[in-house]
Amino acid sequence: MSNNLWVYAPGFLNAAWIVFAVTILVIIVSWICGLAAALGRTSSLKPVRWLCSFYIWFIRGTPTLIQVFIVYFGFPQLGLKLSPFVAGVLALGVNSGAYVAEIIRAGLSAIPRGQMESAMALGISRHKTMTTIILPQVFRIILPPLTNEAITCLKNTSLLSTITVMELTLYSQMLIATTFRPFEFYIATAIIYLVMTTVLSQLSAYLERRNSRSLA
Numbered sequence: 001m002s003n004n005l006w007v008y009a010p011g012f013l014n015a016a017w018i019v020f021a022v023t024i025l026v027i028i029v030s031w032i033c034g035l036a037a038a039l040g041r042t043s044s045l046k047p048v049r050w051l052c053s054f055y056i057w058f059i060r061g062t063p064t065l066i067q068v069f070i071v072y073f074g075f076p077q078l079g080l081k082l083s084p085f086v087a088g089v090l091a092l093g094v095n096s097g098a099y100v101a102e103i104i105r106a107g108l109s110a111i112p113r114g115q116m117e118s119a120m121a122l123g124i125s126r127h128k129t130m131t132t133i134i135l136p137q138v139f140r141i142i143l144p145p146l147t148n149e150a151i152t153c154l155k156n157t158s159l160l161s162t163i164t165v166m167e168l169t170l171y172s173q174m175l176i177a178t179t180f181r182p183f184e185f186y187i188a189t190a191i192i193y194l195v196m197t198t199v200l201s202q203l204s205a206y207l208e209r210r211n212s213r214s215l216a
Helices: 003-040 046-060 064-077 084-109 113-121 127-162 169-179 181-214
Strands: none
Touching: 003 046, 003 084, 003 127, 003 169, 003 181, 046 084, 064 084, 064 127, 084 127, 113 127, 127 169, 127 181, 169 181
């Protein structure tokens, strides 16, 4: 790579910061949507179960890029115009939420049903049982797949270049359009993504080790 690449380092750092901010917000939105959908599928209300199942089915069965376009280009026709940043966070968060819901559902299935029944027999409410007994166990089980989904969220931020969010991919494309050096800039972008995904993986490994020690 040319040493001149370092001239563009501040721009890459700024774009990487946008990727980081988007990823954190997407993870938060996805966990909210995923938890709501996973619990909704166990609701005693049939319309709630149907709505949550439809959400998961629709999101998992359609391309992420199309979902981004629906939110950014389609919502204005319904009177809801969002900035590229907000539209991107919402689209990717709702998308990831469907996968998080399935991860949480699998985690809940791994917990013996008797725990809920025993807690309720002792007079503990369903809500308190879920938040203080069931979900902490579920979190330990689903941490690895949640990490994989977080990494997917990070990589999916590259799709937001299509709606003018100035993240790494769009910044690279703009530099390539003026310098005609695609190899250097795409490699630099890939390396930055690799560093960020590695950090997420190491953080997950640390949390897993910490949970293992707490259970020992």
